[in-house]
Amino acid sequence: MRNIVTFTMVVIGFIISHSAIAQVQFTAEASRDNIGINERVKVSFTVNKPGDNFTPPDFEGFRKVGGPNQSVSQQFVNGKSSYELSFTYFLEPQKKGTLRIDQATINIEGKIYKTTPVSIKVGDAVDKPNDKSAIKKREALNGIHLVAEVSKSRPYLNEPIYVVYKLYVSRNTNVRNWQAVDNPDFENFWSRNIDNDQLSVKSGSFGGEPYRYVALRKTVLYPQKTGELKIKPLTLDLSVEVPTDRRDIFGRRLYETVEHRISAKTRTVNVKPLPQSGKPASFTGAVGKFNLETSTDRAGIEQGESTELELKISGRGNLQLINLPDVSSPPGLELYEPERKEDIKVNANGMRGSVTNTYTLVGQNAGKFPISPIEFSYFDLRSGSYKTLSSDEIVIDVKGRSNAIANNNDKTNEIDRRTPVNKISGVSSFKFIKTDTNLRPLGSKHFFRSTTYWVLALTPIGLALGSLFFFIFRKNQPHGKDETSRKVQKLAKKYLSEAKQNLDKPDKFYQSLEMALYNFLKAKLDISTSDITKQSVAEKLTHAGVSVDNKDKFIEILSKCERARYASFKASQLGDDYNHAARVITSIDKEIKS
Amino acid sequence: MKTTFFSTLMVIIISVNAYSQAADSLFVAGNNAYAQGNYKESLRLYEKVLDKGYMSEAVYFNLANSHYKLNNVAESIYFYEKAKKLDPSDPAIKNNLTYAEQMRVDEIEALPQPEVKEFTKETALALSLTSWSWIAIISGFLAFGSFIVYFLRSKTAQKRLFFTLFVTFSFTGLASHLMASTQERIIQNSQYAIIFPEEIKVYAEPNPKSERLFMLHEGTKVSVESEFNEFSKIKLKDGSTGWTRSSYFKEL
Numbered sequence: 001m002r003n004i005v006t007f008t009m010v011v012i013g014f015i016i017s018h019s020a021i022a023q024v025q026f027t028a029e030a031s032r033d034n035i036g037i038n039e040r041v042k043v044s045f046t047v048n049k050p051g052d053n054f055t056p057p058d059f060e061g062f063r064k065v066g067g068p069n070q071s072v073s074q075q076f077v078n079g080k081s082s083y084e085l086s087f088t089y090f091l092e093p094q095k096k097g098t099l100r101i102d103q104a105t106i107n108i109e110g111k112i113y114k115t116t117p118v119s120i121k122v123g124d125a126v127d128k129p130n131d132k133s134a135i136k137k138r139e140a141l142n143g144i145h146l147v148a149e150v151s152k153s154r155p156y157l158n159e160p161i162y163v164v165y166k167l168y169v170s171r172n173t174n175v176r177n178w179q180a181v182d183n184p185d186f187e188n189f190w191s192r193n194i195d196n197d198q199l200s201v202k203s204g205s206f207g208g209e210p211y212r213y214v215a216l217r218k219t220v221l222y223p224q225k226t227g228e229l230k231i232k233p234l235t236l237d238l239s240v241e242v243p244t245d246r247r248d249i250f251g252r253r254l255y256e257t258v259e260h261r262i263s264a265k266t267r268t269v270n271v272k273p274l275p276q277s278g279k280p281a282s283f284t285g286a287v288g289k290f291n292l293e294t295s296t297d298r299a300g301i302e303q304g305e306s307t308e309l310e311l312k313i314s315g316r317g318n319l320q321l322i323n324l325p326d327v328s329s330p331p332g333l334e335l336y337e338p339e340r341k342e343d344i345k346v347n348a349n350g351m352r353g354s355v356t357n358t359y360t361l362v363g364q365n366a367g368k369f370p371i372s373p374i375e376f377s378y379f380d381l382r383s384g385s386y387k388t389l390s391s392d393e394i395v396i397d398v399k400g401r402s403n404a405i406a407n408n409n410d411k412t413n414e415i416d417r418r419t420p421v422n423k424i425s426g427v428s429s430f431k432f433i434k435t436d437t438n439l440r441p442l443g444s445k446h447f448f449r450s451t452t453y454w455v456l457a458l459t460p461i462g463l464a465l466g467s468l469f470f471f472i473f474r475k476n477q478p479h480g481k482d483e484t485s486r487k488v489q490k491l492a493k494k495y496l497s498e499a500k501q502n503l504d505k506p507d508k509f510y511q512s513l514e515m516a517l518y519n520f521l522k523a524k525l526d527i528s529t530s531d532i533t534k535q536s537v538a539e540k541l542t543h544a545g546v547s548v549d550n551k552d553k554f555i556e557i558l559s560k561c562e563r564a565r566y567a568s569f570k571a572s573q574l575g576d577d578y579n580h581a582a583r584v585i586t587s588i589d590k591e592i593k594s
Numbered sequence: 595m596k597t598t599f600f601s602t603l604m605v606i607i608i609s610v611n612a613y614s615q616a617a618d619s620l621f622v623a624g625n626n627a628y629a630q631g632n633y634k635e636s637l638r639l640y641e642k643v644l645d646k647g648y649m650s651e652a653v654y655f656n657l658a659n660s661h662y663k664l665n666n667v668a669e670s671i672y673f674y675e676k677a678k679k680l681d682p683s684d685p686a687i688k689n690n691l692t693y694a695e696q697m698r699v700d701e702i703e704a705l706p707q708p709e710v711k712e713f714t715k716e717t718a719l720a721l722s723l724t725s726w727s728w729i730a731i732i733s734g735f736l737a738f739g740s741f742i743v744y745f746l747r748s749k750t751a752q753k754r755l756f757f758t759l760f761v762t763f764s765f766t767g768l769a770s771h772l773m774a775s776t777q778e779r780i781i782q783n784s785q786y787a788i789i790f791p792e793e794i795k796v797y798a799e800p801n802p803k804s805e806r807l808f809m810l811h812e813g814t815k816v817s818v819e820s821e822f823n824e825f826s827k828i829k830l831k832d833g834s835t836g837w838t839r840s841s842y843f844k845e846l
Contacts, residue, residue, distance in 0.1 A: 328811075331701040367696040370665050372792055372812075395665050430693050431686040433628050433636075433659050437652035439617050442644065448727040448774045456731040457771065460738035471745055 024049050024108055028101065028115035037093050038125040040065060044088040045104045045115055051085065057102035059091055061122075066090035093122040140242040141260055143170025145206060148231060148264040155223055156272050158287035158318045159381055160350030162194075162220045165234050165264060168206040168213045176239035176257060178216065184232035190222040190321060192346045218348055222318050223271040235263035274379050280388045282325060286378035288317015288350070292389040294374060296361075300397040306362045307396065311338070311374060314354035319344050324357045325376050333369040333396055334362040366400030366429070400429055496582065503574050510564035513581055517558060520585055524592050534558065546591045553584045617648040624656060633663040651680040655687055662694050667813040668844075670694040672788040675815065675846050679781055683722045698813030704831040718776040726774035733767030787828070787843040789814045796836035800825035807836045818845060 024047070031042035045056070056068060067089035075082045093099060098121050103114040145168040152161045169175050195217060204213045216236075223229055241255040248254055274287070293312040301307050311324055320342065329335045338357035345353050363369070370393055377388040447453055496516045502508040521527055525540045534555055541551045557580060624639030637660040643653050658673035674691040681687065707715075721729070740760035747753050792812050798805040800822045810816070816828040819835065826840040 328699050330696055330699055332696040365696055367693045368662070368665065370667060370697050372699065393665065428689060430662075431659075431690050433625055433656040434652035434686070435625055437618075437621055437650045439621065439643070439648040439650050439653070442647045442649050444649075446727075446778065447724045448778060453727050453731070457727075457734055457767075460734035460767075464738045464741045467742060467745070 024111075024113055026051075026104075026106055026108075026113040026115055028104060028118050030101065030118050030120055033119065034121045034123065035093065036123050036125050037096055040090055040092050041120055042088060042090055043101055043118065044086050045106075046084060046086040047106055047108065047113070048083055048085075049108045050083065051106040051108035051113070053105075053107040054087055055105045056087065056089065057104050059089070059101060061093060061095055061097075061099040062091035062101075063094055064089060065092045093120070096122045096124070098122070140173045140240060141258070143173040143211075144168070144175065144238065144240060144260065144262060145211075146234065146236060146262045146264040147206075148234065148267050150231065150267050150269060152269075154270050154272055156287060156379070156381065157226050157274050158222050158224070158285060158321065158379075160220055160222055160288075160318070161269065162218055162348050163231055163267065164218045165216045166213045167216050167236070167238075168204070168211045170206075170209065170211055172243065174241040174255070176241060178239075179237045180217075180234060181237050181261065182233075182235040182263075184234050186219065186221055186231065188223065188225040188229050189231075190224060190318070192220045194218040194220060194346065194348060220346055220348060220350055221269075222321065222350070223269065224321075226271045226273040229269050229271055231267040231269060233264045233266050235261065237261050275384075278386050280375075280377040280386055282375040282388060283377040283379070283386060284323050284325070286313075286317055286322040286376070287381060288315060288319075288378060289380060289382065290315035290317060290376065290378050290389065292374070292376045292391055294391040294394060296394060296396070299395065300399065301363050302399050303363055303366050305398075306360055309359040309361055309371065309394065310356055311359070311391075312354055312356045313376060316350055316352040317378065319351045319353055319355050322355065324355060325374050327357075327359055327371060327374060329361065329371050329396075330369045332363075332365040332367060333371075333398070334364055336360040336362075361396060363396065363398030366398050369396045369398060370394070371396065496578075496585075499578060499581075503578065506564065506569050506574060509574050509578075510561045510569075513577070514558065514561035517554070517561070517581065517585075524589065541588070544592050546588050550584060550588050550591065553580070554588060557581050557584060617643045617646045620646070621653060621656075624660075628656065628660060628663075633660045636660045637664065649680075651677040651684065651687065654680065655684075655690070658694065659690060662690065662697075665697070667694065667697045668788055668790045671698065671813045671815070672790075672844060672846070675786065675788060679846055681722045682719045682777060682781065683725070695813070699811035700814040702814070702831045705833050714776060715780060718773045718780065721773070723774055723777055723781075726770045726777065730767045730770035730774065733763045733770060737763030737767060785818045785845060787816055787818050787845040789816065789843045791842050794838055794842045796828070796838045798836065800827075800837040804837075808834070810838075816843065818843075 026045070026047040028043065028045050031044075032039075035041050041062075043059075045054070050072075067087070069088040071084075071086050071088070073084045087104075091101075098119055101118045101120065103117055105112055105114050107113075147166045147168060149164045149166060150161060151163070152159070155161045167175070167178070199214045199216065201212050201214050204211055206213070217234070221231075238260045240258050240260045242258045244254050244256045246254045291314050293310075293314070295310045295312075297308045297310075299307075309327065311327060313319070313322070313324060324338070324340070327335065327338070336359060338359045341356040341358065343353045344351050344355070373393050374391040375388055376390075377386055379385075380387045496513075499509050499512040499516060502512055521537060521540070525544055527536070527540055537558070538551055538555055541554065542548075546554075557577065560577065620639050620643045624636045624643070627633075627639060628636035637657065640653055640657040640660065643649075644657075654673045654677035658670045658677060661670035661673060671691070671694045674687060674694055677687045678684070678691060718726075737760050740756045740763055744753055744756035744760055747756065789810050789812060794810050795802075796807050796810055798807050810830075814830075816830055819827040819829050821827070821840060822837075824840055825837045826843075827835060827837050828843070829835045
């Protein structure tokens with residue numbers, strides 16, 4: 001069509017090329033210079049000479065609704081030819097105020113011509129827009145609404161809510177197709193879209209009027225932050241069938257397909273924080289309704305073997321967002337990092353399913369290893385309170401290798417022979433109770449430091465000291481100062497006893513008696529044998545404090561012994577002399593001592 | 595004099611025995627219940643022995659064994675420690691205590707001790723307090739005997755022998771007494787306690803608003819250093835200290 005126009009134009013142009021009129025007119029004209037924002041304006045650029053390279057201005061502030069429509073007309077009136085080439089645009093203002101349509105340019109015979117700018121005043125929307133078909137369209141498009149419905153506007157933190165996007169379409173409009181332009185990212189929400197594969201059209205009402213609607217999309221949201229959270233709108237591009245005034249040959253109304261962009265309003269959700277009161281220590285943010293299960297594949301293992309501990313939390317709630325409670329085991333039981341398994345289904349009511357942590361435990365030492373009860377707290381939405389679940393205590397019984405000895409199983413015996421570990425493990429196994437006892441009153445002291453202890457411990461020391469004193473006393477009791485004096489006394493005794501033995505032999509008797517007396521003097525008076533004369537003996541005795549009587553007696557016995565060397569005495573006299581000597585010695589000894 | 599003393603002692607021992615017969619039968623009944631695997635019953639019976647006002651390391655040991663069988667971590671460690679306090683040298687108590695200690699969560703490494711100190715400690719704990727006491731007493735008497743013989747004999751060789759024996763026995767007696775008092779000091783010196791709640795918080799100051807230093811778990815042995823209001827300053831084997839509520843532990 002346009003080609004034909006161009007062709008015609010070119011042909012005509014040829015014909016009249018040389019009869020050109022000197023003046024070129026290139027004008028821009030707006031249909032109205034004062035419009036409402038919901039109205040349209042027609043702008044046409046007209047030139048009276050054929051030209052090339054028409055460049056329209058960029059209609060700033062306007063949206064191009066139609067155009068450019070090009071038209072050429074050539075008239076011959078009374079031999080005069082007139083030519084007109086025009087480009088027409090339909091514009092819709094996008095903002096209020098005075099808008100300017102800039103210059104358009106065209107090239108005519110090598111010269112560039114420009115239009116003058118046109119100003120258009122855009123005012124408030126007018127009730128009855130000028131464009132009839134636009135009215136129809138608007139009416140049609142007014143019958144289409146995209147609504148975001150939120151299931152709960154004041155949810156708790158982590159309480160599942162859903163937002164459903166419903167497209168309401170009025171009875172006299174059809175929607176051919178839809179396409180999401182902008183998928184909202186649900187900031188501060190955990191979200192999951194639940195797409196309906198089959199859209200079903202339902203009847204409902206919107207604003208009191210009967211409407212058809214379709215739930216396009218459902219999204220489950222778990223608010224992750226408290227306070228006012230915005231749900232950003234969903235924007236759809238729709239192909240809408242708009243009825244036109246035209247009818248087909250059968251009289252049926254013709255429909256026009258119009259592209260229409262529609263977006264839902266931004267919705268605000270006010271997220272309530274979970275109550276602070278009664279929050280258990282083990283609460284880590286789980287909201288919903290849960291069950292806690294723990295299980296082991298076997299509770300009794302042998303040293304060095306492993307077992308698995310399963311911690312499973314099932315139910316509904318923010319399963320994917322929760323951290324499972326930690327499991328702590330005694331150091332002798334090695335605990336490896338858990339493996340997390342999730343089995344979660346999401347529907348409009350939220351997540352449901354289970355999260356499982358599987359721990360591997362290896363028994364290092366023999367013994368019993370209790371795994372302290374695992375606590376898991378959650379906020380129960382139904383009752384609006386915290387609930388705490390606690391697992392039973394699990395005890396892993398690790399048997400020492402020694403148990404294999406008692407076992408007559410062939411297999412274990414084979415192992416036993418190879419590993420000499422059994423020998424010592426028997427010693428260190430858990431010991432049976434003691435069957436004997438020696439009960440004592442509570443608070444009774446140890447035997448050590450008791451009175452009995454001290455008595456018994458100090459007895460030998462006392463006895464030893466006692467006997468030591470006894471010995472010393474006995475040593476001091478009988479006589480003299482030193483070793484020599486004791487010997488001399490012994491000798492004196494010896495000689496006196498020798499003399500006693502010789503009582504029947506007068507010669508020997510007096511000899512031995514004299515020797516005894518000398519020895520006695522030696523011991524008592526510190527005189528040597530050479531010094532002994534009667535005078536010196538008498539002197540010494542007097543000096544030593546011996547009485548004159550005793551001294552005389554002593555001298556007398558001595559002289560008697562001397563005399564006996566020359567004269568003989570009767571045997572009867574000997575006994576008297578012996579006794580006499582003994583008496584004198586004893587009394588002198590006493591006197592010297594005192 | 596001596597006979598009077600011993601007869602008094604015998605009378606005391608006999609009368610105590612007569613009085614403790616009821617407790618003895620409870621102990622035996624407890625043993626039977628334990629042997630049949632009825633640990634709750636044996637626990638009850640052994641506790642009754644304590645209620646009657648009697649104790650022995652065997653009662654504490656058996657009580658601890660019953661608690662161990664019932665998986666009561668803190669109680670079992672507590673009674674093993676009590677038994678150990680009465681007789682630190684008993685290998686069965688030490689052995690089962692290690693089993694019970696394996697049930698607890700905390701693992702605290704002891705500070706290294708000087709070797710000499712460690713050796714003395716080990717030697718002192720090799721025998722029970724009573725054994726050391728008797729060794730000291732018997733050595734004393736033997737030393738006394740040697741002393742007497744030394745005095746009565748006149749031959750030099752014999753004298754020398756018995757003098758050596760006298761010195762040796764005196765030294766043994768004195769050393770045994772010292773070992774016994776070392777053991778006694780070890781037992782008495784540090785006031786230990788066992789933590790009972792499953793998990794407790796230990797603070798830097800005796801007030802729950804102060805900085806939280808660490809957590810302790812059931813069955814851990816701590817030494818109590820001082821008390822303030824309802825808080826106590828505790829010290830761990832590794833030397834770290836902190837404050838916690840006095841109600842959280844039970845002193846040995």
